Amino acid sequence: MAILSPPAQLPDEAQPAEPQQQPVKRQITLWLWPVLITLAATMYKINEPVMGNDELATWEVARRSTGQIMATLHNVDAVHGTYYLFMHGWMTVFGDSPTAMRTPSALAMAAAASLVALTGRRLFGARAGLCAGLLFAIVPAVSRFGQESRGYALVVLAATLATLLLLRALDAHRSAWRWGAYAACLACIGLLHLVALTIVAAHAVLVLARARYTEPRVLWSFVLAAFVGTACVTPVIALGLSHDDRQLFWVPEPTLWSLLEIGPQIFASGLCAGAVFVLAVLARSERREGLLLCAALAVLPFLEIWIASQGEVSYFRYQYALFTLPAWAMLAGAGLASVTRSGGAAIAALFLLALFALPDHEQMREQYEHDVPHRVDYESAAGTIAKYHLPGDAVVFGRGYAWMLGGGVRYYLPDDKKLRETLVVPGAVRDDLYSMDCPDPAQCLGSEKRVWVVVEGRTPAPLASIAAAQAKVLRAEFKPAGSVQHTGVTVELHVRKPR
Template sequence: MTTLTSPVQDAETQPETTRRKRLLAASVGLWMWPALTTLAIVSLRIDGPQLGTDELVTSDVARRSLGQTLAMLHNVDAVHSTYYVLMHGWMTVFGDSETAMRMPSALAMSGTAALVALIGRRLFDARAGMCGGLLFALIPVVSRFAQEARSYALVVMAATLATFLLLRALDAPRRWWRWVGYALCVVVVGLLHLIALTVLAGHFALVAYRARQEGGGVLWRFCLAALAGAAGVIPVVVLGTSQASRQLFWVPEPDLWGLADFWPQLFVSGLCAGVVITLAAMAWKERRDALLLCFTVAVLPPFVLWAASHGDVSYFRFQYALFTVPAWTVLAGAGLARAARSWRTIAVALTVLGLLVLPDQRRMRGEFEHDVPHNADYQAAARTIEKYYHPGDVAVYVKGAPWMLDQGVRYYLRPGLKLREVFVATPAAENNELFPVYCAAPVACLRGENRIWVVVPGNDPDPLNAVPASQAKALRAQYTTSGTAPLSGLTVALLERKR
């Protein structure tokens, strides 16, 4: 039987339905436009830069079997274990091209832009959220690490999601499942990068303020969720701490000037840093709790890193605090929304900022931007070898941190062309390490090969000067250099057996 409704009921129901549809459309548009704008910007020339050292490590480790990867993590890089496992699955499905390897980072930064908009709406209003999300899309450092096959972009998204989930939990603190969601997100943050757990300092400041204002047991709920989340990463903490001195021995201890120079590095643009911080300062009259959260998340972690870097190990790298950038853009979005009187003014301001940072955006997409300051042209080295390759050729790659010449050249060699490494006794994957085991007696590893390709860092006229002494001695005794190709950051040489 059909239910009949009167014209009066239809008139009452229709406006309410229309209003809900408009609210839904506005809510979707709030996060969708910043996300799509960010994705469009960061996808531009995503395959332009050659793989950097860290990306080559990602490529090498993620292509190993899961068993080999897990075995390696007991010796090195345990702090990146979650990322390597994720990338192993991703590359199994989508391949290992530059675009495929970098796309998770691009998608993560796009998701972060959406979260920035949603957080801005919760803390201020929808206008501020939209401004913050669009500002985030324009920041050069976002493009830089959205185009890098490392965990930093995923860390940024996870830490920002944790902030968003905390705000939702604070909206209804008695709903325990919201705190469970927050705790699980804290686990993910720690698994992706332990240092990102410093975001909890900012979260604690907000919760402590709310507890003083409202009470209701919110503080103990937060502490329980945060501690449960942090406890979930204890195995990574134990392994990571034991490996820290080996992995970060080269990071210098920061002085006071390093702390002052941190902010331009964080945005990879002094101009952009100045604009964002100025806009953030213009939001100073907004809600106190909102300002407290954004300010503490943006500022406290770098100071914690700086203070912690005066012991045996220094952790003071701007990449490790990249997750603070969304907090700056939330504040900057609120400042821009407050200063601008119309959407037209906001559009003009964003356009001007986009034009001002355009040189930095172009620089982020430079061919060697991911391998500064070495600027090693692995692609040209691979093309050189391919051009003059003869069946039976073998190779010697001079390897050692931070150089990854073997992985770089192998990555860019055409599929099917594999050069046996003469002096490698045990490959890195079988050694459960990032580096292989070399022959103890190099001369015994030579098998009468007619031609050997040698790839070394730098452009020394005699490339064998860069080869370890024992290996160079064995090569000089039996081979002569028939040709060299000095390239950006490295040299390719062809040795031929003496007659």
């Protein structure tokens, strides 16, 4: 992957004053290089990984009508409703190819990189800000989730913007507009992903410190803004809590060891995680508030999510804590600026880290990286069906993993090769993500002459992987006419027996 080389010298506030136009150039340099490098990383091979579980869920819901989406959110996935509605509009304009569906995340990560640099400058100075923006840009998880058609990149952007808006509100704490902008940003965070509202506790640490030592009145402004922002998403909170046990039943309750394991996962690279942690520990600054804020933003959300997961439902997934990456990058940027004597040394260190992280970036772009651990070749399975397709063909998907397996095949199947999902009531009909088995398989089968059976894994007996009642009907009425195995999936055609 090509690495764009930033300018030879990082801007430093300690440098002598230069011509009048130089501050503008410095400001552009500060955010432009992080944006360009992040865009280069996220757009590199963006279309190559097979669509993953979450991405297929996005496609399944976002392609429905607005009314159908709203009806679905009453039954499942309310916490992602805002993103689904956004993607519905995006896909209407730009289509549903992997590149089209993943581009909003790439743009969001690039915008977040600029905000990391700008916020880092406010907290620690220009050189530390640019180091932070560049560090953020080269973290493999940034490009990984900048290539995923899910709302996590937008959450990272919104959370970083909220921190910057809070700092601006504290600069002019009597400005209702600035506090209003902060409250609106918190509402956006909640609409995109409720777990990310744990950022409010980290913000409160800074506000309490400011209220104690300088301006006591800022505390009440913050409390009001935070209350208004979170109150705006009360319906989503209520719906999301009602869906938790259904959507997150499979997430294990975290242990104390989980707090250590999640670090490398957040960065998608043990090397990057270690380098950032070391640099963060080395961070030094006369601006103590900046260190306090970034430390709270980097650590508190993990602890909050861990504590909230010690119950019936666990929320402890590394994807849910990606919004802490900007804080780690800002701390590490301050650390790098502290331990390097010049911009050239900082550039060299960043370049070496980017070089060593290249294998992790490449791994993020492997064919099945978005579909771990299943690794199913949906595209080849759909290609087999398309090759031998006849109008009126039906399909049955294997149980267990069937809802995702069906979504993957439907996604890659050409528009003119549609199949009727027999033996089930499709999720779209039920205003749900998941299909429901037909109570009377013989009646639901109807008069189809050909039925495709698609199951996970390479198996010589695909009917053994579908519901027993469905398999019984197919064995009685149909006979196999051919089977093809692909990576992680078997496709078998069944034709009706002559009477």
